Amino acid sequence: MPIRKLSQDVINKIAAGEVVQRPANAIKELIENSIDAGAKSIKIKTKKGGLEMFSIEDDGCGIAMEDLPLAGVRFATSKLQEYTDLKDIGSFGFRGEALASISHVGHLTITSKPASQQVAYKLSFDGGKANGEAIPSAGKNGTLIQVKDLFHNMNMRQKSYNPNETFAKIADVIRAYSIHYEKLNFSLFRIDKSQTQVRSWNLPDRKTIIEKTFSKEVSSNILTSKLTDEEIGVDGEIFFTSSVYCGKKFILLIFINNRLIESKQIKQIIESIYEDFLPRGSRPWVYINITMPGRNIDVNVHPTKMEVQFLHDERIYDLIKKKMDMFLIPTKTDRTMSVVPTFLSNHETSVIDLNESRDSRRSDPPSLDYQHQMVRNDNTSQKIDSFLANIEEIRSGNNENKPLQQQSTPNKKTPDSPDQKKSLKRKFVTNETINGRAKRKNCNLRSMMLLYDEICGNKDVDFKNLLDTLIFVGFSSSTNIIVQSQENLLSMDFSQLSEDLFYQIIVRDYSNFDVDEFETPIDIPSLLQLSNMPPEKWERLLIALKNMREMLVDYFGIRIDENYNLSGMPKILDNYRPEFNKIYKFFEELEDTNWNEEGKCLKSITKALAKFYSFSNYHRDELEYLREVMENTVFPIFKSHFFMPQLSDDFSEPVKLTSLPALYKVFERC
Ligand SMILES: Nc1ncnc2c1ncn2[C@@H]1O[C@H](COP(=O)(O)OP(=O)(O)OP(=O)(O)O)[C@@H](O)[C@H]1O
Ligand SMILES: [Mg+2]
The missing domain is CATH 3.30.230.10 (Ribosomal Protein S5; domain 2)
Incomplete structure (x- = not known):
């Protein structure tokens, strides 16, 4: 057959058929036009899976009466002028092709009213051409697009589609946009079934939209x-x-x-x-x-x-x-194990595969292969330490109190459901101090309550879920610790998280700290000489400390006398004393404190204390002692009392080192 040029009509139909492959593509284009027009609500209606009819109504900026004739014409757009604009295009549309393409394969009617126009105007299009002139019509501010008889001129395509399937694809598109554009209101109404299929009106957040539009x-x-x-x-x-x-x-x-x-x-x-x-x-x-x-x-x-x-x-x-x-x-x-035996336990072990009920393929009894997945995921379970002599001396401080692990039961649940979050919040405001003693004083200082509210507002639930699975394993460097999370070993910088933890404890238990008295009081001016604080700022700090010394001891357990001597710091955790020889660092942190505003002042002291008590730069000589503190005190509190972390941007996330299955592959061969 000789080569001939196709007629423009055939060219247009082929091109349109590529843009509008099925009703869902057309509806996606129209939703994008509505979003480009700044719409807040977008209502979609369909009949016979969009094949007989679909419409989309928005409350966007509308199309002016004089622009209407061009809206359905190919390559006419209000969004792109030059090709180079494409690289910075902020709108969905740029080709001026969607409406024209739709009009090549369906009967298109546009009714639109910009707010500045008295009435709406209506114009229909076929084959990329307007049918006459726009006529006045009833209509609200915004745009209504109606498409009838999609693929009326493409017999094969019209017949090959099943309305239920085309509708399902439309619903998929609308669910996706509802979730992504959480602030916009979408609805999808199925006229032939008189049913609203998707509705995301006025839902508060993405998770609720997911619940309502999916499950x-x-x-x-x-x-x-x-x-x-x-x-x-x-x-x-x-x-x-x-x-x-x-x-x-x-x-x-x-x-x-x-x-x-x-x-x-x-x-x-x-x-x-x-x-x-x-x-x-x-x-x-x-x-x-x-x-x-x-x-x-x-x-x-x-x-x-x-x-x-x-x-x-x-x-x-x-x-x-x-x-x-x-x-x-x-x-x-x-999911795969509900009973997790320890390696060292003499008890009989059992593995229950929760998949069994769902997956009939797994009918074989659990085999030894599962051993490589069995991990100790509970700090309280038996471990190798119980076979070793206990480390009795905890640094120089007296250690009469029982390890915290025995006083509080770690909360193993992850706080991902609202109920669990609530119970965590309740736990946070319990009447006991973190150290397990009944509170002596119950202060409701507004500024501290606000700090407390801030903590409760932290939203890193996903990260908190991970934290709840962690078990302390050891130290890998002067800055990093190794933790176990189920079957994985992770390395993480613990300084920021521990600072967050101390911050939360101080906000929660302020006014209830015992003072760790020093044998010899320390002269604060000489501490400041060790610090990086410029000398011109020393005086202001010393006066503030002196004036506020009652508050400092009362709220925070920081004891300072009239002669600028520091004689005690708080016992924030019974079993743990920070490195007091570096106490000048605490005062350094107070350099820019606003002493005149209660809220700012309390926050700044809390932060400085939290930073000073946090874990960073572990020394070789301290590791034994710190390991005890981490295992018996810090990690149990972490699980039972730590609220959502408030991570800064430079927080480096845990890095996975290896996993039990990976180790098993290596050691199984030995
Ligand atoms: N819902 C709407 N509200 C306001 N203006 C609209 C709406 N839909 C279309 N328009 C106007 O009609 C023009 C043509 O729309 P069409 O979708 O065909 O092309 P486009 O969005 O510019 O580009 P593309 O083909 O890439 O989508 C748009 O440029 C816009 O000016
Ligand atoms: Mg468009």
């Missing part, structure tokens, strides 16, 4: 993590179900620079992460939200805009994998 099962099993790589300007977050969740359908919502996209690579990565430990037939639920500089992403790759290309893709995939690995692996054993 409680998904929302209550969600783990979250930040996705940040400052070097390449990537920021974002990931919400993903724990290994306990077994969905029927793999839901993966990926938004890059607010665009809903599909990515085979990310899909494969996530499948491979979950494949190790989800039972066959079970699927995860994942939402990824990444932003990056506009110049690093090419959005003009595919007619449906569902594919994008971006720089540093491998690095971003690695970041996703690393974050998911870190949080998912600890939950893995939750």
Whole structure:
């Protein structure tokens, strides 16, 4: 057959068929137009899975009457002028193609009213051309787009679609946008069934939207993590179900620079992460939200805009994998073992596989293979120390009190459900001090209550979930400790977390600290000479300390006399004394304290104390003593009383060193 040029009509239809592959693509384009128009609410209605009719109504800026004739014309847009604008494009639209394409495969009617216009105007389009002129019509501020008989001129395509399936795809798109645009109100109404299928109106946060648009099962099993790589300007977050969740359908919502996209690579990565430990037939639920500089992403790759290309893709995939690995692996054993024997226990051991009921493939009795997954996940269980002589002397301080471990039972539950969070909060305000004594005084100082509220407002629930699984193992360097989280060994810098812990204890137990009296009082001016504080600031600090000495001893257990001598510091934890020979560092921290404002002053003293008592720079000679403190005091309190951490941006997250299965592979051969 000779080569002939296709007619414009055929060209347009082919192009339109690529943009509008099914009703869900058209609806996605229209939602994006509404968001570009600044809409706050977007209502979608469908009939016969969108094939007979769909409409979308928004309360955005509207289209002026004089612009209406161009809205449905190919390559007419209000969003892009020059090609170079594309690299910084902030809108979804840029081609001026969506509405025209829809009008090539369906009957399109636009009714629109900008707030400045008295009435709405209505104009219909077919084949990329307006049918006559816009006529006045009833209509609210915003835009209503109606599409009838989609694919009326593409017989094969119309027949090949099943309305239930096309509707399911529409619902998927709307759920995805409801979750991503948590502040916008979306609704999807199925006219032929008189049913509202998705509704995200006025829901308070993303987790509730997930619950309402998907299910409680998904929302209550969600783990979250930040996705940040400052070097390449990537920021974002990931919400993903724990290994306990077994969905029927793999839901993966990926938004890059607010665009809903599909990515085979990310899909494969996530499948491979979950494949190790989800039972066959079970699927995860994942939402990824990444932003990056506009110049690093090419959005003009595919007619449906569902594919994008971006720089540093491998690095971003690695970041996703690393974050998911870190949080998912600890939950893995939750699901596979409910009884976790210790290696050293003489008792009979048993393993109960919770998958059994869900997964009939695993009908074999538990075999010895499971031993490589058996980990001690409870500080109170028997361990090698019980066979060794106890370390009796705890530094120079007297140590009459029982180890805290015996006084309080660690709370093993993770605070991820609202009920658990509440109970944690209750625990935090209990009438006992952290050290287990009944409170002598119950002070309700407003400034301290505000600090307390701030702590309760910390939201790093996902990280707290990880913290709750931790068991102290040992020290790996002068700054890092090694912890066990289920079957993984992690290395972490504990200084900031321990500072957070002391801060919370001080806020909670202020006014109730015993004073650790010094044998010889220390002269504060000579301490200041050791510090980095400029001498011109010494006087101001000394006067403030003198004037406030009653408050300092009363609230914080810091005893200072009239002659600027420090004679005692608080016993914040009974079994632990910080390195008092470095006490000048505490005063250094008070350099910029605002002594005139109660709230700021108390916060600054609390912070300085917390920093001084926190664990950092461990010395070789101290390790034995500190190990005792960590195991018997700090980690139990961490589990039982620590509220959400308030991590600063430079916090370096724990690094996974190895895992029990990995070690087993090596040592099994020996
Ligand atoms: N809901 C809406 N509210 C206000 N203006 C709209 C709305 N929908 C479309 N428009 C206007 O109609 C124009 C054409 O829309 P259309 O979706 O066809 O193209 P686009 O959004 O500019 O680019 P793209 O084809 O990439 O989506 C838009 O540029 C915008 O000015
Ligand atoms: Mg558009």
